[in-house]
Amino acid sequence: MEHLKIASDNYVAFTFFIGTMAMMAASVFFFLELNNTSKQWRTSVLVSGLITFIAAVHYYYMRSYNLETGESPTFFRYVDWILTVPLMCVEFYLITKKAGAKIALLWKLIFASLVMLVAGYVGEVLDRDGSVLWGVISGIGYFYIVYLVWFGEVSKLAQTAGAQVAKATKVLGWFVLVGWAIYPLGYILGTPGGLFGIQLVQDTAAAHNAMDIVYNVADAINKIGFGLVIYALSRSDKSAA
Numbered sequence: 001m002e003h004l005k006i007a008s009d010n011y012v013a014f015t016f017f018i019g020t021m022a023m024m025a026a027s028v029f030f031f032l033e034l035n036n037t038s039k040q041w042r043t044s045v046l047v048s049g050l051i052t053f054i055a056a057v058h059y060y061y062m063r064s065y066n067l068e069t070g071e072s073p074t075f076f077r078y079v080d081w082i083l084t085v086p087l088m089c090v091e092f093y094l095i096t097k098k099a100g101a102k103i104a105l106l107w108k109l110i111f112a113s114l115v116m117l118v119a120g121y122v123g124e125v126l127d128r129d130g131s132v133l134w135g136v137i138s139g140i141g142y143f144y145i146v147y148l149v150w151f152g153e154v155s156k157l158a159q160t161a162g163a164q165v166a167k168a169t170k171v172l173g174w175f176v177l178v179g180w181a182i183y184p185l186g187y188i189l190g191t192p193g194g195l196f197g198i199q200l201v202q203d204t205a206a207a208h209n210a211m212d213i214v215y216n217v218a219d220a221i222n223k224i225g226f227g228l229v230i231y232a233l234s235r236s237d238k239s240a241a
């Protein structure tokens, strides 16, 4: 087999490699810190590690897929998201459980995230002509999560779960509102006519490259950053038993 070289201006491959390494390092960190984590927060920090670990494995695959084919690993990308985004919903449930979060709240969050991701996949892969409609449906799922975290049940429960949980939920809320909003940008860049019929990047290969870079940067920010907020909470909340 020919040895695959990465051109120095291949930013797509670069972000796939650095994404793989960052996710691996974050996973090792979260897992090794479990021993020094109070019992009450151990599951939350474990889930942080699982999120980056699942991403690390997918990035490892996506990195070689992209290098060997030069194409976007859209399928692996969505398998990764469909596992990790619901786990982020689990994080919201776990940190508000102390204040009485019900399992129904977890299902609402997970359901909204599935609507968001399945519609995104359909728009990117199965029905590209309908990409605007699918993008809008996906956006409804997204804004419902934003609503729950900022004004709905998650935010209300967080207020009664102690100052540290309230603070962490605010920060996580910013991740969802700003960090997650990077993804639709990738979708718009990579999907033909994704912005209400407007094609931002004309060349297909260039459009896919732009999309992958945007997704890779967003994943690093959101998965590792999200986990670190939970980790910081596990250190600052002294109400832990």
Ligand SMILES: *C/C=C(C)/C=C/C=C(C)/C=C/C1=C(C)CCCC1(C)C
Residues within 6 Å of the ligand: 081, 084, 085, 116, 117, 119, 120, 121, 134, 135, 136, 138, 139, 142, 180, 181, 183, 184, 187, 219, 222, 223
């Ligand atoms: C670790 C992976 C995460 C946090 C992935 C999040 C993905 C999104 C918030 C995707 C959202 C989308 C829309 C809101 C509309 C267009 C289609 C998507 C799926 C890119």
